[in-house]
Amino acid sequence: MNNILMKVYYTPANVKDDPDRVNIIxxxxxxxxxxxxxxxRRYCAQKKKPLVYKYDETGISEYPPLAKIKDFPNQLLKxxxxxxxxxxxxxxxxxxxxxxxxxxxxxxxxxxxxxxxEEYVFLYHYIPKPAVTFEGDSIKEFIKYxxxxxxxxxxxYTTGSNITSLISNNTKGNSYFEFNDSxxxxxxxxxxxxxxxxxxIDRDIEYEQNGEVLFRVGYKPNTDIxxxxxxxxxxxxxxxxxxxxxxxxxxxxxxxxxxSAPLTIKEVKVGTDTYTKEHxxxxxxxITYKRLHIxxxxxxxxxxxxxxxxxxxxxxxGGLKFIYEAKVSQKDREPKKxxxxxxxxxxxxxxxxxxxxxxxxxxxxxxxxxxxxxELVQTISNDLSAHCNVDIVEISSFKHTYQLxxxxxxxxxxxxxxxxxxxxxxxxxxxxxxxxxxxxxKTPSNLLYKRLLSIIGLIEISRLLVSAKLKxxxxxxxxxxxxxxLKNEYGSGPSMAIRELDKLGVDLKAGIRRDNQKGLFDSSxxxxxxxxxxKMKRREDIVVYxxxxxxxxxxxxxxxxxxxxxxxxxxxxxxxxxxxxxxVIELTPIPLNEREGVLLxxxxxxxxxxxxxxRQYHH
Numbered sequence: 001m002n003n004i005l006m007k008v009y010y011t012p013a014n015v016k017d018d019p020d021r022v023n024i025i026x027x028x029x030x031x032x033x034x035x036x037x038x039x040x041r042r043y044c045a046q047k048k049k050p051l052v053y054k055y056d057e058t059g060i061s062e063y064p065p066l067a068k069i070k071d072f073p074n075q076l077l078k079x080x081x082x083x084x085x086x087x088x089x090x091x092x093x094x095x096x097x098x099x100x101x102x103x104x105x106x107x108x109x110x111x112x113x114x115x116x117x118e119e120y121v122f123l124y125h126y127i128p129k130p131a132v133t134f135e136g137d138s139i140k141e142f143i144k145y146x147x148x149x150x151x152x153x154x155x156x157y158t159t160g161s162n163i164t165s166l167i168s169n170n171t172k173g174n175s176y177f178e179f180n181d182s183x184x185x186x187x188x189x190x191x192x193x194x195x196x197x198x199x200x201i202d203r204d205i206e207y208e209q210n211g212e213v214l215f216r217v218g219y220k221p222n223t224d225i226x227x228x229x230x231x232x233x234x235x236x237x238x239x240x241x242x243x244x245x246x247x248x249x250x251x252x253x254x255x256x257x258x259x260s261a262p263l264t265i266k267e268v269k270v271g272t273d274t275y276t277k278e279h280x281x282x283x284x285x286x287i288t289y290k291r292l293h294i295x296x297x298x299x300x301x302x303x304x305x306x307x308x309x310x311x312x313x314x315x316x317x318g319g320l321k322f323i324y325e326a327k328v329s330q331k332d333r334e335p336k337k338x339x340x341x342x343x344x345x346x347x348x349x350x351x352x353x354x355x356x357x358x359x360x361x362x363x364x365x366x367x368x369x370x371x372x373x374x375e376l377v378q379t380i381s382n383d384l385s386a387h388c389n390v391d392i393v394e395i396s397s398f399k400h401t402y403q404l405x406x407x408x409x410x411x412x413x414x415x416x417x418x419x420x421x422x423x424x425x426x427x428x429x430x431x432x433x434x435x436x437x438x439x440x441x442k443t444p445s446n447l448l449y450k451r452l453l454s455i456i457g458l459i460e461i462s463r464l465l466v467s468a469k470l471k472x473x474x475x476x477x478x479x480x481x482x483x484x485x486l487k488n489e490y491g492s493g494p495s496m497a498i499r500e501l502d503k504l505g506v507d508l509k510a511g512i513r514r515d516n517q518k519g520l521f522d523s524s525x526x527x528x529x530x531x532x533x534x535k536m537k538r539r540e541d542i543v544v545y546x547x548x549x550x551x552x553x554x555x556x557x558x559x560x561x562x563x564x565x566x567x568x569x570x571x572x573x574x575x576x577x578x579x580x581x582x583x584v585i586e587l588t589p590i591p592l593n594e595r596e597g598v599l600l601x602x603x604x605x606x607x608x609x610x611x612x613x614x615r616q617y618h619h
Contacts, residue, residue, distance in 0.1 A: 003028060004026055004027070004028055004077060005027050005028055005029075005030065005033045005117065006026075006027035006032075006033045006036065006077075006115065006116065006117045007024060007025070007026055007027070007076060007077060007115070007116045008024070008025040008027065008036075008113065008114070008115050008116075009022055009023065009024055009025075009090050009094075009113065009114045009115075009116075010022075010023050010111050010112065010113040010114070010145075011023065011090075011091075011094050011111065011112055012110075012111060012112075013098065013110035013111055013112050013125065014110065022087050022090050022091055022094070024086075024087075033117065036115065036146070037117075039146065040115070040120075040122055040156070043148050043151070043154075044154075044156060044187060044189075046148070050187055050188065050189045051186070051187070051188040051189065052163065052179075052185060052186070052187050052188075053185070053186045054179050054183050054184070054185060054186075055070065055157065055183070055184035055185060055186050056183070056184055066155070066157075066186070068093070069093075069121050069123075069155075069157050070157070070184060072089075072093075072114075072116050072121050073116055073117065073118050073119075073121065075089060076089060076090070076116055077116055077117070077118060078118075090114065093114065093123075094112050094114075097112055097123070097125075098112070099303065099306075109127055109128065110125065110126070110127055110152075111125070111126055111127070111128065111145075112124075112125055113125075113126060113145075113146070119158060119159070119162060120156060120157060120158035120162060121156075121157040121158075122154060122155075122156050122157075123154065123155040123157075124151050124152075124153065124154040124155070125151070125152045125153050125154075126145070126146070126150045126151045126152060127150050127152065128143050128144065128145050128150060129143070129144045129147070129149060129150050130142070130143055130144075131143070131144050151191075152190065152191050153188070153189065153190035153191065154188065154189060155186060155187075155188045156186070156187040156188065157184070157185070157186055157187075158184075158185060158187070159181065159182065159183065159184060159185065160179040160180050160181045160182060160183040160184075160185050161181035161182070162185075163179070163185045163187050164181065212229070212230045212231045212270065212271060212290055213228075213229050213230065213231055213234055213268070213269070213270055213287055213290070214226060214227070214228050214229075214268070214269040214270075215227040215238075215247060215254065215265055215267075215268055215269075216265070216266045216267045216268075216269070217254050217263045217264065217265055217266065218263060218264045218265075218266050219263060224266065225254075225263065227245070227247070227254070231270075231287055231290035231291040232291060234247075234287060234291065235291070244256065244257035244258075245257070247265070248262075249265070249268070249280045249281075249283065249284045250280075250281075250284075252264060252265045252277050252280055253265060265277070265280070268280060268283040270283055270286040270287055270290060271286070271290065273286065279400075282400045284404075285400075285402045285403065285404060285413075286398055286402075288354075288402075288404055288413060289398045289402060289413075291352075292349075292352055292354065292393055292413065293349055293352060294362075294393065294394075294395055294396070294398070295397075295398065297346070297348065297349075297362065297364075297395050298364075298395050298396060298397060300346055301320060301346060301364055301366075301395065304320075304322050304344060304346060305322075308322050308324040308344060309324060310322040310323055310324045311323055311324060311325060311341075312371070312372055313371045313372070314371075314372045314373075314375070315363070315364075315371065315372065315373035315375065315376035315473075316375055316376060317361060317375070317376060317379045317380075318347060318348060318350075319345050319346050319347040319348050320345070320346045320364060321343055321344075321345050322343060322344045322345070322346075323341055323342075323343050324341070324342055324343070324344070325341060325342075348362045353391070354391035354393060354404075354411050354413055355391055355411045357389065358389045358390060358391045358411065359383055359389060359390050359391065360391040360393060361376070361379075361380055361390065361391065361392050361393065362393050362395055363376070363392060363393070363394055363395065363470060363473060364394075364395040364396075365394060365395075365396070365467040365469040365470035365473070366395075366396065366467075366469075371469075373473055376473065376477075377473060377476045377477045377480065378480070380392075380473075380474075380477040380481075381476075381477045381478070381480035381481040381484065382481075382484075384410075384451070384454075384455050384458070384477060384478060384481035385451070385455075385480075385481040385482075385484040385485050387409070387451070388408065388409035388410055388450070388451045388454045388455065389409055390409070390410050390411070391410075391411045391412075391413070392410070392411070392412045392413070392414065392474065393413045393414075394413065394414040394415060394467065394470055396415060396467070399415060401415040401416055401417070401418060401421075401466055402414070402415050402416075403415075403416045403421065403424060403425075405424060405425070405428045405461060406428060406432065407427075407428050407431050407432070407454055407457035407458055407461060408431055408432065408435040408450060408451075408453055408454025408457055409435075409450065409451070409454045410454045410455075410457070410458055412458075412461060414461075414465055414466075414467075414470065415465065415466040415467065416461075416464050416465060416466065417464055417465070417466055420464035423464060423604075424461055424464050426541075426604075427457060427460045427461060427464075427542065427585075427604070428457065428461070430541055430542045431453055431454070431456070431457035431460075431542075434453055434505070434506070435450050435453055435454065438450050438453075448485065448489075449506070451485065452482065452485060453506070453544075455478045455481050455482055455485075456478075456482070456544055456600075456602060458474060458477075458478045459474075459475055459478045459479070459585075459586050459600075459602065460542075460585045460586065460602055460604075462474040462475045462478070463475075463585055463586070479588065479590060482590050482600065483590045483591055483592070483597075486546075486549075486590060486592060486598055487592055489556075490556055490592050505539060505541070505542055505543045505544060506543075506544045506546075507535070507543065507544070507545050507546070507551075508545075508546050508549040508550070508551040509521075509535075509545055509546070509547045509548075509549070509550075509551075510547075510548070510549070510550040510552075510557040511547050511548035511549075511556075511557045511558050511559040511598070511599065512557055512558075512559065512560070519547075519557055520532075520535070520545075520547050521547055521548070521559045521563075521599065523563045523568075525568050525571035525572040525575060526571075526575055528572050528575075529572050529575030529576045530575070532545070532572075532576055532601065532603075533576060533579075533581075533582070536582060536603065539605075541604065541605055542585075542602070542603070542604045542605070543601075543602070543603050544600075544601070544602050545599075545600070545601040545602075546598050546599075546600060547559060547598065547599040547600075547601065548592075548596075548597065548598035548599055549598060556592070556598070558592055558596030558597055558598060559589065559596065559597055559598065559599045560595065560596060561589055561591060561594075561595060561596060561597050562595075564589045564597075564599060569587050569588070572587060573587050576603065580606055581605065581606060582603045582604065582605060582606065583603065583604050583605075583606055584601070584602070584603050585602040585603060585604055586600060586601070586602040587599070587600070587601050587602075588600050
């Protein structure tokens, strides 16, 4: 019997398309094996940006999708497994890989393949394609199963000596590719748009080609210009006004140096989604989503949630930590099972920025029952109270509800409820108008208010989010930050930086009666609401009250916290809103100590209920 030199396995990628069908090709001829070896070598050597990692030293060997790959040559090639057992091993591998296939990768025409020899394991995803050949005076059609044009991604497991022969001289010297000839190495590559591979190997991929974002621009009646780029490069190359070609999605035009007039953008393609003019704003947000690598992070998180079933998820500023129970078998006279806690970490990209010069926080709000986000809330609140130069990015699947909002110094890329989209923009515009006016005079009071109003805007916007848990995280962070700012001012007397900005809709009001000074607060929700409504009669679009700070005496007259429990808050809000003139965005106590605090009230005049002052402002 001839020695088995190679085995080839392949199966449909779609789980609905006969997943139990695993085809096997056994190779015993040296020439046939050499043909496949040479094709793999040529194909791998052509890749400009392969992903190369030591298998045993980078965590890949413990990562579920590739944990067993090192055993396949002995297990499937050399051992005498029965065919049904062999098929089971291969089916398990293919089933694991299927979990990482999305959208078109699961189409009925897609396949998964695996080639095994003593020297390597080659996993790949491909699309069989028809081709034509000329033989003598006849034309014959055949199907390409293993060709550069058909392979979407591959993972090549082999030794360092085999990889060294594949890497061209211009990349071999890069420290990124340092390994010894005896090391076990993973060498992987994906065509643009095959995001599943980054999750399988738990590593980010640098794509060799462009194609994430495509702009189709009208040039002549029968001719279009196509701009094809990656989301990572688009900010520097096409959205930069100093470049020869500038894309302006807000106006739907492209300016090209040397052209007499701007050209009109017909459509924008981001990934597999195409947007026409009326949806260019969504396209812009989708580009931001791609640029921040949210999809890759989200898919990796989903895999960890499903595979590990964590008992706790800990949010940190740099990533998510999953605590899970690992069942470990211990061989003894009688097999025993016991559980031990282990952890796995998904790190967020370090170099990605939503806006230059800011601290970026990724937040994953899904499946939060088992979550611990105390550290994250504390870190965000510290940054908010200190400087407010903060970016907040929500991790979720992309939907049209994503919006990019600038609120003073804070940038948000989050999902806003459909019905609240206009209100969110209205709030951001109002806060930014106030913050901009404070730039005219950089007094300590104005600098403090730029932070304070940015944080207040964050509280307002958090009420409009799709995710209730993200609202909770941001609201807690913002309230802790405001509490810290007010505590720093507490007891400062005449030197305190906080001042009333009456013309801009920010009022400081004494909380309780003190030294013959009448306070605005009343422990009766009805009486308190009437006082507030009287004060707001001729106020602008949005008003902010800090009740517990006396502007006249430049000190605090706090509100007793035991007088502003949930029942008081609910009743007072209902009374303020009962005539439909005002909508209460926030009414909450900000503790200064265990007994006293400042009552924060944010209210917005309802659409159609515009004050005379606001009417004049709009005209």
